[in-house]
Amino acid sequence: MLNNVFLKTLRDQGRSLLFWGIGLVAMAVIMAFVYPTIKNMPSVTQYLEELPASVKEMFGAGIIDYTSPVGYFSTELFSFMMPLLLLIFGIGFGVSAIAGEEEKGTLDFLLSNPVPRWLVVVEKFGVMIVSMALLAFVFWASLAICVSALGIEISLLKLAEATIGALMLALVFATFSLFLGCLKGDRGLSLGISGGLAVLTYLLNTLGSIVNWLKDYRFLSPFYHYMQPDTLKNGIDAGHMLVFLGLIVVFFVISIPVFERRDIAV
Amino acid sequence: MNANDAIVHTSKLTKFYGKRLGIEEVDLDVKRGEVFGYLGPNGAGKTTTIRTLLDFIHPTGGSATVFGLDTRRNSIEIHRHVGYLQGELKLYGNLTGKDLLRYLGNLRGGIDWNYVKKLASRLDCELSRKISTLSHGNKQKLGLVQAFMHKPEFLVLDEPTQGLDPLMQQEFYRLITEARNEGQTVFLSSHILPEVEKVCDRIGIIRQGRLITVETIEVLKSHAVRQLEIHFAGAIPKDRFIGISGVRDVVVENDMLRCNVIGSLDTLVKVAAGFEVVNILSHEPSLEEIFMTYYNEDKNNVK
Numbered sequence: 212m213l214n215n216v217f218l219k220t221l222r223d224q225g226r227s228l229l230f231w232g233i234g235l236v237a238m239a240v241i242m243a244f245v246y247p248t249i250k251n252m253p254s255v256t257q258y259l260e261e262l263p264a265s266v267k268e269m270f271g272a273g274i275i276d277y278t279s280p281v282g283y284f285s286t287e288l289f290s291f292m293m294p295l296l297l298l299i300f301g302i303g304f305g306v307s308a309i310a311g312e313e314e315k316g317t318l319d320f321l322l323s324n325p326v327p328r329w330l331v332v333v334e335k336f337g338v339m340i341v342s343m344a345l346l347a348f349v350f351w352a353s354l355a356i357c358v359s360a361l362g363i364e365i366s367l368l369k370l371a372e373a374t375i376g377a378l379m380l381a382l383v384f385a386t387f388s389l390f391l392g393c394l395k396g397d398r399g400l401s402l403g404i405s406g407g408l409a410v411l412t413y414l415l416n417t418l419g420s421i422v423n424w425l426k427d428y429r430f431l432s433p434f435y436h437y438m439q440p441d442t443l444k445n446g447i448d449a450g451h452m453l454v455f456l457g458l459i460v461v462f463f464v465i466s467i468p469v470f471e472r473r474d475i476a477v
Numbered sequence: 478m479n480a481n482d483a484i485v486h487t488s489k490l491t492k493f494y495g496k497r498l499g500i501e502e503v504d505l506d507v508k509r510g511e512v513f514g515y516l517g518p519n520g521a522g523k524t525t526t527i528r529t530l531l532d533f534i535h536p537t538g539g540s541a542t543v544f545g546l547d548t549r550r551n552s553i554e555i556h557r558h559v560g561y562l563q564g565e566l567k568l569y570g571n572l573t574g575k576d577l578l579r580y581l582g583n584l585r586g587g588i589d590w591n592y593v594k595k596l597a598s599r600l601d602c603e604l605s606r607k608i609s610t611l612s613h614g615n616k617q618k619l620g621l622v623q624a625f626m627h628k629p630e631f632l633v634l635d636e637p638t639q640g641l642d643p644l645m646q647q648e649f650y651r652l653i654t655e656a657r658n659e660g661q662t663v664f665l666s667s668h669i670l671p672e673v674e675k676v677c678d679r680i681g682i683i684r685q686g687r688l689i690t691v692e693t694i695e696v697l698k699s700h701a702v703r704q705l706e707i708h709f710a711g712a713i714p715k716d717r718f719i720g721i722s723g724v725r726d727v728v729v730e731n732d733m734l735r736c737n738v739i740g741s742l743d744t745l746v747k748v749a750a751g752f753e754v755v756n757i758l759s760h761e762p763s764l765e766e767i768f769m770t771y772y773n774e775d776k777n778n779v780k
Contacts, residue, residue: 213572213580223571316567319533323561324584325553474494474534477524477565 216326217334224304224342231300235350238296242288243357249277280358280365285373285443293350294377294437298409301343301385306402308335309470310392318396318475329467332393336463339385347378365443373443379455380437384409386462393470433458484509484544484631484662485530491538492525498686499525502539505681505688507664512657514673515666517683523666524564526683527635531561543631557585560624564635564666566616570609574602574619578626585627593626599648613640625652632656632663638672650676670767674698682767699740701767704760707734710753721745739770 212222249255255277276282309332312318322328351374355367384405391401412432419429429435436455440448485507492499500522507513517523528534530541532552541548543555569577578597582588597604600618603611608619617640624632638646653676656663667673673680674694681691692700715729718736721744727736732755738745749757 213576214583216584219580316563316565317569319528319563320561320567322533323531323556323559323563324581325557326584327553472535475528477528 215334216321216331217337220308220335220338221341224338227300228342228345231296231346232349235293235296235346236353238288238292239350239354240357242284243354243361243363246280246283246363247361249283280363281369281444284354284365284370285441288354289373289377289443290438293374294380297343297346297377297381298384300346301339301381302388302402302405302409304339304342305385305388305390305405306392306398308332308339308389308392310396310398310401313392313396313476314398316477319477322475328471332389332467332470336386336389336466339389340382343378343381343385347374350374369443369446372447376437376440376442376447376452379452379459380433383433383455383458383462386459386466390462390466390469393466394473396476482509483507483542485541485664486545487526487530487539487541489539490526490529490536490541492522492529492534493537498522499534500529500683500686500688503683503686503688505691507662508679509662510657510660511678512653512663512665512676514677514680515664515683516668516670516673516680517666518668521668521683522686523668523683524635525686527564527633527664527666531556531559531633558630560627560629560632562620562624562632562634562637564639566620566639568608568616568619571607573607574604574611577608577619578604578623581623582626588627592628593622596622596625599652600645614642614645617641618645621649621652625656628659628661630661632661632665634663634665636666636668638667638669646672697767700770701739702770703738703742704766705734705736705738705742705745706758706760707749707754708732708756708758709734709749710755713752717748717751718745721748 212218259277277286309318312321321331351371354370354374357363358365358370359367387408388401388405391404392398395401413434415425416429416432416434416438419425419432419435433455436451440451442448483506485505487503487505490503490505491501503522503526505526515523515526525534529536530543530548532548532555535549544558546555548555569580572580574597578593582590582593596602600621602618602622603615604619608616611619617637621634621637624634638649641649653663653665657678663676665673665677677694679691679693680697682689682697690697709732712731713729713734715727715734718724718727718729718734723739723741724736724745725739727734729735734749736745
């Protein structure tokens, strides 16, 4: 596991991946097991139906329907908790990839070997994708096993598509934090900006659904492109997915020249 | 100078961190096969020079080559043949020493592991413990092993003896001497004169970002001001000690003489031998005193 920067970085992630994985599996299992109970509690459904439209809008695509599995999992898992967890993991990794190593002082040490800077960025980005995809897969797999076992009627493919959507959303912010670390080796700064931007764009999307003058700017929020297609119901939407892909590629590609050009802090 | 002879060549190498000066117009040549000491107080620009040569930071003016290769364009090729020890060494705390060396070996390839084992045992290196649990000195030893492990053509060592106990320092000096004998070139920074004296062929002195002088050890010492205190059995006549070449600032207090000497002590000692000498105290010239010598010379030259 110490053959190159990629494997060494992945190895360092080992324990972190284990605990995040356990957390995501636990979330999937609990949510799936709770569903049959909630479904048969008329009071819950009734309560939700009576919520004001604007509040409903803030969860999912405006429809909160716990009687259907799609509505339940959309609201309870995919509208907030699941992307949030992937996002936190992703930003944490993106921030530590370059800026973290720089603040620890080991970046000089690493770069004194015949390893080009661009390759370090590529390998760390690779680990980011692999570890986040791994977490997403573990989440999907445990959810798939649970819904099958409980006989909940939901398409495993659609679950996978929604998971991929959340993964892509999280990767946008993770790559952005990697880029900030490449731009300036300040962990606090890149954590603050990426985290702050995630909160702001989240609010932009949810408030944009209620506040009229914000409506036209919702497209600027990655969360809009995540929530809008209602993936668990309709499957992946190529257009919105391309937005994610474009943002990830752009942030990744500009990371390299800014990192190549700047001074490494001691 | 022929490119084959110069391992390092810089011309007007300048680095500003924003407005703060790192180094300014440094013209430096390190010849193949020599041990070059880079001497200066903390914050003089030693680490800045080294990090510029290795392309961790980019010069704001001038240029530098290592092995005749431009440091900006060919840094990877340069790194391939350089062994580097960081000034404030930071290693991966979650790895063991063995893992760290294996990782670095894999990044470089072509490591002679028998040699690495020999190195590690010579420096009495703790390889099986996690680096985060090691003392500063033990980390420094690991740092040295990784710098030497691929038998690099050029060793760049930033304050290498920091934290080493005296025994290990001696072993380190032996390693440097062996490296020179093997034809390796060494660039070693320090803020302690006796250290560079021991192993270096030539010394560059840097102060406030400027390279003040580059001299061989002998020349440097001959320029150095040494403070001397001679205690006699009885009172001595001051006038006998005035006007000896290289001797100045003569003070006589009863049976004690204090003076500063530049260069050879020979004449002074011979004069003193005419009286009964009880004790001679010599203060080795401190770095700052040597700086002041050159600094004053600089100013005088300007005039």
